[in-house]
Amino acid sequence: MEITLFILYPLALYRTRLILAALALHAALIAASAVKYGRIPLIGLHDTLGFLAFSIGAAYLIFGWKRLRDWYSYITIPLILLLLAGSLAAPQMHGPLPPVLKTLWFELHVILSFVAYALFALGAVFGVLFLMHGRKEDEADQYRNLLLGYVLFSIAMIFGGIWAYYAWGTYWLWTPKELWTTIVWFWYGLYLHARLVRGWSGRSVVWLGIIGFVIVMFTYAGVGLLMKSSHEF
Amino acid sequence: MKTFFLSLKTTVWTLLALVCLFFIGSSMMPTHREIFGPMNDRLLFHWIGDMASEQVWLTWWFFGALAALVLLTINTIVCSLQAIKGRWSRKDFLLRIAPQVVHMGFLFMLLAHLLGAGWGYKLSGMLAEGMMATGLPENRALYLRELRAEADASGFPRGWSAEVFLYENNQPVKIGSLGPNRPLFYKGMGIYLKSFELQPRPAALLLVAKDPGAIWALAGGILFILGSVTLLVLKWKKA
Known part of the structure; x- marks a missing residue:
């Protein structure tokens, strides 16, 4: 499913608001991971790079709501994809949170x-x-x-x-x-x-x-x- | 001289100096663990007296950072005093007071570090189940009654706890259960369960610490948040 994000995020290159589809799926994946492991999915590079990509996407949407296709998207979307690629390449930590x-x-x-x-x-x-x-x-x-x-x-x-x-x-x-x-x-x-x-x-x-x-x-x-x-x- | 301390340029250059000094410090720390490791194990003033002052070619960045922080403190106080001078109007009250609240929060945090560096105590050691640690500061002693550890089916530790009795002047004054993120506090002193072992016999690595700066750090943090959030709202509208 995470691979689908590589198709959905670039849609924002056409129109900023189209990032909503990518963000919705990404939020669902983060929530699913939280439910699966019973913790916030923010441990290790895999989780945090993915969450950083999602956060940049959300901020991009808020600050660029009215923007048409321009360099704002041409810079931000590749950055999001780069972080996502890093997330996929990093090993995912399984299991619950350490007690501390x-x-x-x-x-x-x-x-x-x-x-x-x-x-x-x-x-x-x-x-x-x-x-x-x-x-x-x-x-x-x-x-x-x-x-x-x-x-x-x-x-x-x-x-x-x-x-x-x-x-x-x-x-x-x-x-x-x-x-x-x-x-x-x-x-x-x-x-x-x-x-x-x-x-x-x-x-x-x-x-x-x-x-x-x-x-x-x-x-x-x-x-x-x-x-x-x-x-x- | 007053102009120097009042200048925003002084703030900017001092912050830049701190960035550079911390950068140097962070690159020296991993290669000289024998020098910098003990910084966290004891009071900072003791570390300065025993180690840092004798290894100045390795710790000069730390002393440089201290000097920069002193300069930044004076700069902050002078700028804040200047800012609150003069006539106040209801219209721009929040915009004028919010940065000073942020500054006060920052100064409280520095004060917290100063108090924590020089006063209080930090002691740690292994204590076996059923044993008493005597000779703690303020005529206190600690008894470890029981140590418990739980693991899930895969052997992953799910939690651990230690039941302790605290004595003061040979009288029990507090009983509590320690665990991850669950210290026991008594009159400003905290008792922490840092780690444990079950073999050859159950024993806990305990930390007994008193940091008179902690309350100032908390107060500073609250002030910093209040001031910066207020400033954010006001500046956001303006921008």
Whole structure:
């Protein structure tokens, strides 16, 4: 069934709203996986890449509802397909959640993190559109995506801290993953403050939003693959 | 000098410096576990005194980050004080106060880290079933009465729990069951079941920790969420 998504998502290249069919099927697959394993399907690369693709798709629809066929779709849809391909290539984790992950704090932490990542992705897409066409509304859309993403990411981190305090007796650990998570937080904080500096708006700040997504992807995938951390389950 | 601390550019460059320093730190950590591993096992001030200050060629990024955080703290306080000065009108009250609430939340989080780094305690060790751990801080002792573990048909651990008795001044003061995400709290002290073994005899790896910063971290988190969500709503409309 997941293969069908590779046919449905590209329909959005013709018209943005056609992504609804892909999102409906994708949501059903995520729900089915949740029912099958009795847990939120957000463990391991297979689950999380798929959920990230779905979240980007949902954000793409909300922010592009009125858009006709343009580079907004030409950039976002291949990104979604790339993430889906990564999800299919990664092994799926079967079975229930490890006991330490059975808490609402963990579920909220993970869901909000990936929704924030999706918004950061769209922020980067709008940044590229601004660099291509120089339209002010693309810059404003980047700002809105990144502001919302930053708030959700902050809440996700706070929820993660609460969970860690209950699980391990500390809300912060000195590990590469935590440092990179803080790097993401600082980076988008930097972006939001840089926008307020007189004379710094425009291309240079838009670039910060684009680079931010590269940092996000490294924090998500790169740190886990290259460095040992507390986020290995 | 005041202009420097009041400048948004100071904020931006300091955040960039922190990003660079944390990047360096994250790449050093995996290759020098003997230095950075103990950061999480003991109070940070003790780690700084015993290890970090003697291995400065490996820990310089950490001290650099501390200096940057001090600068960011001063910058945040000065900017917030400046922002709340002057006349207030009902019309832009929320727009003016929300960023300051976010800043206060951030400062509370930093304060939490400072308090947690220097005060409180962290002790961990294996305790066998039926044994008592004496000599805990604040004249307390811990007795592990029973350890239970459940597995599903495939042998996957479904859950585990440890029943403990906490004593203070030789008097039992609290009885509780520890488990995953289920510590036992008493007067700001938390007792955690970190892992366990059933062979050769049932024993639990327990952590006894007191972090006076935790409550500040929670308060900071709540303020940060309140301020940033308010700001989001206001800025969203504006954008």
